[in-house]
Amino acid sequence: MNQERTPIFNALKEYRKENIIPFDVPGHKHGKGLKEFANYMGNVVMELDVNSMKSLDNILNPIGVIKEAEQLAAQAYSADHSFFLVNGTTAGIQAMIMSACEPGDKIIIPRNAHKSAISGIILSGAIPIYIQSEIDKHLGIAMGVTVDSVKKAINRHPDSKAVFIINPTYYGAISDLAEITKIAHSANMVVLVDEAHGAHIHFHDQLPASAMELGADLSALSLHKTGGSLTQSSILLLKKGGINHAKVKKSLNLMQTTSASYLLMASLDVARKQLALEGCNLLAKTLNLARQARKMINKIKGMSAFGKELVGMPGVFDYDETKLGVHVSELGLTGFEVYDLLRDKYNIQVELADMHNILAIVSLGDDEKSINALAHALKDISLKFKTNKEIKKIDKILENPNIIVSPRDAYFSDKRSVKLENAVDEISGESVMIYPPGIPIVTPGEKITKEMIEHIKLWKKEEAQLQGTEDPYVDNIRVLGRDFND
Numbered sequence: 001m002n003q004e005r006t007p008i009f010n011a012l013k014e015y016r017k018e019n020i021i022p023f024d025v026p027g028h029k030h031g032k033g034l035k036e037f038a039n040y041m042g043n044v045v046m047e048l049d050v051n052s053m054k055s056l057d058n059i060l061n062p063i064g065v066i067k068e069a070e071q072l073a074a075q076a077y078s079a080d081h082s083f084f085l086v087n088g089t090t091a092g093i094q095a096m097i098m099s100a101c102e103p104g105d106k107i108i109i110p111r112n113a114h115k116s117a118i119s120g121i122i123l124s125g126a127i128p129i130y131i132q133s134e135i136d137k138h139l140g141i142a143m144g145v146t147v148d149s150v151k152k153a154i155n156r157h158p159d160s161k162a163v164f165i166i167n168p169t170y171y172g173a174i175s176d177l178a179e180i181t182k183i184a185h186s187a188n189m190v191v192l193v194d195e196a197h198g199a200h201i202h203f204h205d206q207l208p209a210s211a212m213e214l215g216a217d218l219s220a221l222s223l224h225k226t227g228g229s230l231t232q233s234s235i236l237l238l239k240k241g242g243i244n245h246a247k248v249k250k251s252l253n254l255m256q257t258t259s260a261s262y263l264l265m266a267s268l269d270v271a272r273k274q275l276a277l278e279g280c281n282l283l284a285k286t287l288n289l290a291r292q293a294r295k296m297i298n299k300i301k302g303m304s305a306f307g308k309e310l311v312g313m314p315g316v317f318d319y320d321e322t323k324l325g326v327h328v329s330e331l332g333l334t335g336f337e338v339y340d341l342l343r344d345k346y347n348i349q350v351e352l353a354d355m356h357n358i359l360a361i362v363s364l365g366d367d368e369k370s371i372n373a374l375a376h377a378l379k380d381i382s383l384k385f386k387t388n389k390e391i392k393k394i395d396k397i398l399e400n401p402n403i404i405v406s407p408r409d410a411y412f413s414d415k416r417s418v419k420l421e422n423a424v425d426e427i428s429g430e431s432v433m434i435y436p437p438g439i440p441i442v443t444p445g446e447k448i449t450k451e452m453i454e455h456i457k458l459w460k461k462e463e464a465q466l467q468g469t470e471d472p473y474v475d476n477i478r479v480l481g482r483d484f485n486d
């Protein structure tokens, strides 16, 4: 196939040339019905914000330009099929789990899986068999999973239907996906990969190997995160053999809108072309920038930019160097404080913070100027804001939860609200997640422990964003049982 082609983008440009009089939705009709917004955003964006029609195909049953664009993407990623996603990788992950698991089927999954995986489990009725990610005690963050822990879970639950792996984690850690895939396949389990943070890795040989290269069955990638496309646009990839294409399509059609945005899909089309044709050069530059940034940051007293040197530690088979994690707590500052300082005093927005670290994403949109600005800001922070405060290590992020009822049953059960401190030994009716990165402390169906509550309180004190509860301040939590006041 010719990777120069961008079928959706071209069809949109043709549509614009034709000066069609729109008597279909969207009702803003090329921006004329939303003038303030159109004046700011520009006419082209509004004229291309159109709905499905004959010349533009339909995401739910692609037979025209979307089909060709998906075939091009599949080829670029060495997959057999691809599906465009306009509801983020979230929809892809939900559809992967729905395709692999029926109600009651077991899925082996890391405890630090993203909330979209937990919602996939609720939707499908699957039973999670959690494996612990390795925790780096010094950095205070979760890494990947070991082959050994996957093997043990497979041996304990040989009737599981799927193994779910994150490739890479938010911070860039990579598990030994090749070996895990081999073991899972020989146990008749399919391999589902959350590649939300790995849309770029396929295109440079100094980056970790991608799920499709390693023979995984399905992989969902956020092209909008590191592949250059617009926010919310992602791709689901399929390798033939494990899961049927029609089943994935059916699951996806439960998740996706019937009014897919052509701006999002066209951006996927052009981002794929760029990755396929120039990805290697652009990522060589990105890698250089990330390495340069690490060198500069590692000269700052009290800070260290971690990365490839972690390879070989438990749960780190490889590392994606474009994830620029910086350990800052030696300065007597939490990652949250440095995150805020960067934004408030230096106009720099990083991806996330935890108690000890911040994470900057270096991508094909960066240049020397942005890298220098970040390194200089961090240096300035180290000089002006250092304290003698000791930052407590929270290394118990991932307790082994006691699952009392399936997440799906918990989700649909009667619930009542209790004060957080009174919730010990109750069965949780909702999730509590730290966001970003969306890792659950507790999920529906699990027994709530004292440690979980202490953990939630600690994160609250640090003003981390906690999500998932009906109570936006997480002072109360919904637990299973009838509320007789309801």
Ligand SMILES: Cc1ncc(COP(=O)(O)O)c(C=O)c1O
Residues within 6 Å of the ligand: 087, 088, 089, 090, 091, 093, 114, 116, 166, 169, 170, 194, 196, 197, 222, 232, 234, 437, 438
């Ligand atoms: C590990 C992980 N998986 C999945 C997702 C969901 O991706 P999206 O935001 O594209 O829906 C995210 C988003 O942050 C993530 O961090």
